[in-house]
Amino acid sequence: MTLTMGGAHRPGATRQSGAADTSGAAARAVDVWKVYGSGEAEVAALRGVSVGLERGRYTAIMGPSGSGKSTLMHCLAGLDSVTRGEVYVGDTLITGLGDRGLTDLRRDKVGFIFQQFNLLPTLTAEENILLPLSIAGRKPDRQWYDTVIDTVGLRDRLRHRPTQLSGGQQQRVACARALVSRPDVIFADEPTGNLDSRSGAEVLGFLRNSVRQFGQTIVMVTHDANAASYADRVIFLADGQIVDELREPTAEAVLDTMKNLDTMAAVA
Amino acid sequence: MLRATLKSVLSRKLRLVLSGLAVVLGVMFVSGAFVLTDTLGRSFDSLFAGVYAGTDVAVTAKPAVAGVDSGERPTNLPADLVAKVRSVPGVATATGVAQADGARVIGGNGKVVTTMGAPRLGTNWTGTSDLVQLREGRGPQAADEIAVNAALAKAAGIKVGDRVGVLTLQPKKTFTLVGIFGYSGDRDSIGGSMFVAFTEPVAQELMLGAKGTYSSIDVTAAPGQSPEKVRDAVRAEVGGGYEVKTGKELQAATVDSFRQGLSFFNNILLGFAGVALFVGVFLILNTFSIIVAQRTRELALMRAVGASRRQMIGAVLVEAAAIGLVASVVGLAAGIGVGAGLAYVFGHVGGTDLPLASIGVPAAAVIGAFGVGLVVTLVAALLPALRASRIPPVAALQEAATPDRPLTKITVAGGLMSAAGATVGGYGLSGKAGDSTMWLIMAGVLVSFIGVALLTPVLARPVVSVLGRLFSWSVPGKLGRLNSGRNPRRTAITAAALMVGLALITGVNVILSSVTATLHKQGDTLVKADLIVSGEQMAEMPPTFDPAVLDKMRGIPGVRDVAGEYYDRATLNGQGWGVDVVTDLPAMARMFPLNAKEGSIGPLGPDQLAIDEAHAKILNLHAGSTVTVQLSRGAPHTMTVAAVLAKNDVFNSIMLSPSVVGDLRVPQPSWAYVRVVPGADVAAVRAQIDRLLADSPEVNVTDRSGYIQQQTKQFDAVLMMIQVLLALAILIAVLGIVNTLALSVLERTRELGLLRAIGLRRGQVMRMVTVESVVISVFGALLGLAVGCGLGAAVVRALRSEGITSLALPWSQMGVYLVLAGVVGVVAAVLPAVRAARINVLGAIAHE
Numbered sequence A: 001m002t003l004t005m006g007g008a009h010r011p012g013a014t015r016q017s018g019a020a021d022t023s024g025a026a027a028r029a030v031d032v033w034k035v036y037g038s039g040e041a042e043v044a045a046l047r048g049v050s051v052g053l054e055r056g057r058y059t060a061i062m063g064p065s066g067s068g069k070s071t072l073m074h075c076l077a078g079l080d081s082v083t084r085g086e087v088y089v090g091d092t093l094i095t096g097l098g099d100r101g102l103t104d105l106r107r108d109k110v111g112f113i114f115q116q117f118n119l120l121p122t123l124t125a126e127e128n129i130l131l132p133l134s135i136a137g138r139k140p141d142r143q144w145y146d147t148v149i150d151t152v153g154l155r156d157r158l159r160h161r162p163t164q165l166s167g168g169q170q171q172r173v174a175c176a177r178a179l180v181s182r183p184d185v186i187f188a189d190e191p192t193g194n195l196d197s198r199s200g201a202e203v204l205g206f207l208r209n210s211v212r213q214f215g216q217t218i219v220m221v222t223h224d225a226n227a228a229s230y231a232d233r234v235i236f237l238a239d240g241q242i243v244d245e246l247r248e249p250t251a252e253a254v255l256d257t258m259k260n261l262d263t264m265a266a267v268a
Numbered sequence B: 001m002l003r004a005t006l007k008s009v010l011s012r013k014l015r016l017v018l019s020g021l022a023v024v025l026g027v028m029f030v031s032g033a034f035v036l037t038d039t040l041g042r043s044f045d046s047l048f049a050g051v052y053a054g055t056d057v058a059v060t061a062k063p064a065v066a067g068v069d070s071g072e073r074p075t076n077l078p079a080d081l082v083a084k085v086r087s088v089p090g091v092a093t094a095t096g097v098a099q100a101d102g103a104r105v106i107g108g109n110g111k112v113v114t115t116m117g118a119p120r121l122g123t124n125w126t127g128t129s130d131l132v133q134l135r136e137g138r139g140p141q142a143a144d145e146i147a148v149n150a151a152l153a154k155a156a157g158i159k160v161g162d163r164v165g166v167l168t169l170q171p172k173k174t175f176t177l178v179g180i181f182g183y184s185g186d187r188d189s190i191g192g193s194m195f196v197a198f199t200e201p202v203a204q205e206l207m208l209g210a211k212g213t214y215s216s217i218d219v220t221a222a223p224g225q226s227p228e229k230v231r232d233a234v235r236a237e238v239g240g241g242y243e244v245k246t247g248k249e250l251q252a253a254t255v256d257s258f259r260q261g262l263s264f265f266n267n268i269l270l271g272f273a274g275v276a277l278f279v280g281v282f283l284i285l286n287t288f289s290i291i292v293a294q295r296t297r298e299l300a301l302m303r304a305v306g307a308s309r310r311q312m313i314g315a316v317l318v319e320a321a322a323i324g325l326v327a328s329v330v331g332l333a334a335g336i337g338v339g340a341g342l343a344y345v346f347g348h349v350g351g352t353d354l355p356l357a358s359i360g361v362p363a364a365a366v367i368g369a370f371g372v373g374l375v376v377t378l379v380a381a382l383l384p385a386l387r388a389s390r391i392p393p394v395a396a397l398q399e400a401a402t403p404d405r406p407l408t409k410i411t412v413a414g415g416l417m418s419a420a421g422a423t424v425g426g427y428g429l430s431g432k433a434g435d436s437t438m439w440l441i442m443a444g445v446l447v448s449f450i451g452v453a454l455l456t457p458v459l460a461r462p463v464v465s466v467l468g469r470l471f472s473w474s475v476p477g478k479l480g481r482l483n484s485g486r487n488p489r490r491t492a493i494t495a496a497a498l499m500v501g502l503a504l505i506t507g508v509n510v511i512l513s514s515v516t517a518t519l520h521k522q523g524d525t526l527v528k529a530d531l532i533v534s535g536e537q538m539a540e541m542p543p544t545f546d547p548a549v550l551d552k553m554r555g556i557p558g559v560r561d562v563a564g565e566y567y568d569r570a571t572l573n574g575q576g577w578g579v580d581v582v583t584d585l586p587a588m589a590r591m592f593p594l595n596a597k598e599g600s601i602g603p604l605g606p607d608q609l610a611i612d613e614a615h616a617k618i619l620n621l622h623a624g625s626t627v628t629v630q631l632s633r634g635a636p637h638t639m640t641v642a643a644v645l646a647k648n649d650v651f652n653s654i655m656l657s658p659s660v661v662g663d664l665r666v667p668q669p670s671w672a673y674v675r676v677v678p679g680a681d682v683a684a685v686r687a688q689i690d691r692l693l694a695d696s697p698e699v700n701v702t703d704r705s706g707y708i709q710q711q712t713k714q715f716d717a718v719l720m721m722i723q724v725l726l727a728l729a730i731l732i733a734v735l736g737i738v739n740t741l742a743l744s745v746l747e748r749t750r751e752l753g754l755l756r757a758i759g760l761r762r763g764q765v766m767r768m769v770t771v772e773s774v775v776i777s778v779f780g781a782l783l784g785l786a787v788g789c790g791l792g793a794a795v796v797r798a799l800r801s802e803g804i805t806s807l808a809l810p811w812s813q814m815g816v817y818l819v820l821a822g823v824v825g826v827v828a829a830v831l832p833a834v835r836a837a838r839i840n841v842l843g844a845i846a847h848e
């Protein structure tokens, strides 16, 4: 069961209680459990998480370290299997899919942006961007491709190799790669974790744009309240459970909620 | 520091195993060679034990012709010498022995029984002894009876009571087999030799060519007489024309000659072990380079916390020494196994039944194993160790990306070394180097290999990118190609290791195919004979056939010319040469277009000879000069040069008049050349000749191209053997590819994780690794083929003066090698590819 915490109302933040209505979501988890190890060493990284990620929305996942953010994201993205529960990407039930099915799903329906090492050093920026499409043997939609390139502002860097790009530029290439195949959902795990604040802001702004302008669905794990404030919705995880959620968050609201979670953890 | 190093070695077991394997294989070959030859050597010792037990002293004639194997003594002892020796004080018995090589038994299948180089002796039956024991039947008593040793009976598939055809100095004669004998210790044969025992007069006639003569006299000393004393007494009695030796001396000489053969064999094995180890150096060098590159951060951290440069070198070298040591132990153990296995195979091949001595591990094997294992590993690790010591401490704090070091220096060095190697090798090939020719050629090849290996990184980029285009139609193919091009040094060394083995094989191939092509060309344009009678030469003397066939062939309708050729060795003015006796010189001259430079070509009269230009020059002979010719038998002839023949591309020889046939060791022809009249049915003539040869199973009649094929057939065996022996070097190179790929996969864990995350299927990952592997191995093969062609062409060029005029590249063979290299690439990729495909996606992208 999803456990939702009540709490103080904050200005500028819409609060929603109870289980999310998950139908028509770009991806959703239904009572997902993830248990690592067994016996003494057993760790439950997710304990009955149900969440729907709305289409065309920018969702951030926050929570203390070790709360299960990455695990949730991996399970939603078909990178990891769940111990119990069900995960859907679009309308596809992915729990129980084999490696081949999951791989193809990731290739066709999911985009990724990792914290670092997003790019293949042997390929140019352009080749990196087109990689998921070439793996699938699909032709890029030229117009869409041009739009993406212009949005990330990389047109003059397309022939460069990753080592010739700055960290911010590399992350923008990663964003373009995730976008260009028009996946159902893009997952980003601390995409700005390694960037200075200016490059970080560029990337975050770009991600928000792609949601606003192109209706892309994005899920982002982050530690940074400021980064989370770019999102339409923030989900808070603690101890493997969803404990709170904010809509249209501001950085202050996010910080408050985090503080709140910390004090609660301290009290507990 | 030491403990830290050993820990790091043990924590990388796979790497240890892979880089160690190259050393293990090389060491195995080295120690196996020593174990094999030691075991065989001691087996021979016991094999010949007792062979001369019943002989205290033996008397033989000095060979008439210099340069003939000491085992062959066609010069006979007169019968009265036996009585003379018997009368020497101290001699108890003196037995005349009439024995010679060349008793060829026709087996149950109609084919002549052959041996693996051991003699096929015909002898007089002197009864049983401590050594010779009848197994079945009895000794021969009538002129048409024989006994044979058990090994021969088995190989021929004959039993007592059978009628058996035997070829000797005379054409086929048929005997009844009345007995089968073996030797003390239940041996079927001594050293694989085959024995046919005749009655004494028959043995004298068929084996020695004259009744009332012997080849040697076996003497036993009277009780209380030492063999040495008796030897001296006999020597004093018979005079200087004879050799008198004790049984012990003879035994030592026999064993010695076998051991010499063995040590030659040992050297060949060690040579191939050397090639394998040379390739192993590439593999180890590469492994350590990759390891050092991958551990840059770790090593820099050590430097940062205060390890000195010397300690860094030490750390890498200790790791190498540990690997070398373990590999030497394993290699030695494996070598003992391989040596024992090979000894067994040698002991039982081709019907020989060698009772093996216990497997021995000579000190040389142990010293060789550890010396080679350690030295090779340390030498190979030296460069990476130096590189490790140059890592600056700040590297610990930087991104671990290995910068692309420029290839200028290495390319210049490679160019210089290749040029030096080519110069040295070229000088060796030019034949001006005398005794050191062989060494110069080998050094030249070795240095050239290193030079080409150094040039390889520069070649890697363009060649790999061209090769890779073949695979670029798919994303995995493209990624694989890019991966193989991303570290040119690594790719280059891996490919160069494969190059070495293939270059040697291709070089030999080029030489052999050029010789074959030359023979075919000469056969077609220069030989006018329509049919040729010949056999496959397995021993020192070529096979022979009944001389009566020559006359009968002349009688076949449609035959225009027949020329028969006999072969023997002779001494001309004191120098040993191979000589021919030609039945019809004018006919022979028409077969090979021979032209007189001096004198004229006509039938050779008694005591006349014709000689080719080159021999004439060496012997300083001209038309009309006389020369003293000593043949295997009889007194020296003073012969006159009737003609000096102009140089011919095919046939250059010293040809003696048919009048001396009786003095040849085997008075039977080995070859015959036949021309038919124009328009005659060659096939019909051939069928008739075939019938005439029914009793001469050692030879057959073929047309020109069949004859040339027969000549070149032995090349296939040579090539096969070289391929088998070099297969080890290639196997090590394949290990090198596996190792490089495995380490690369390890290094690219993150990338693989990323690729899998964004949708590359397992199968596609495997294909990516496979393409990388195939690109590397095909690159190596191309290098090998190119270098091999260069090598072969250089040798062929040098052989031009020997009459090898065509250079033929074995395209189809080379195509096969290239395809095989592709297959090798696929096979080498299997394990790394599986490993890559199994990578845990989450672990790969999450771990930092």
Ligand SMILES: Nc1ncnc2c1ncn2[C@@H]1O[C@H](COP(=O)(O)OP(=O)(O)OP(=O)(O)O)[C@@H](O)[C@H]1O
Pocket (backbone or CB within 6 Å): A036, A037, A043, A044, A045, A063, A064, A065, A066, A067, A068, A069, A070, A071, A072
């Ligand atoms: N492979 C694994 N084996 C065992 N336990 C694991 C594994 N992966 C994660 N965990 C545990 O699961 C829990 C959740 O981990 P997760 O990586 O999802 O946390 P996170 O919220 O992403 O933390 P961070 O902010 O530090 O990245 C942690 O307690 C972690 O120790």
Ligand SMILES: [Mg+2]
Pocket (backbone or CB within 6 Å): A069, A070, A071
């Ligand atoms: Mg995380």
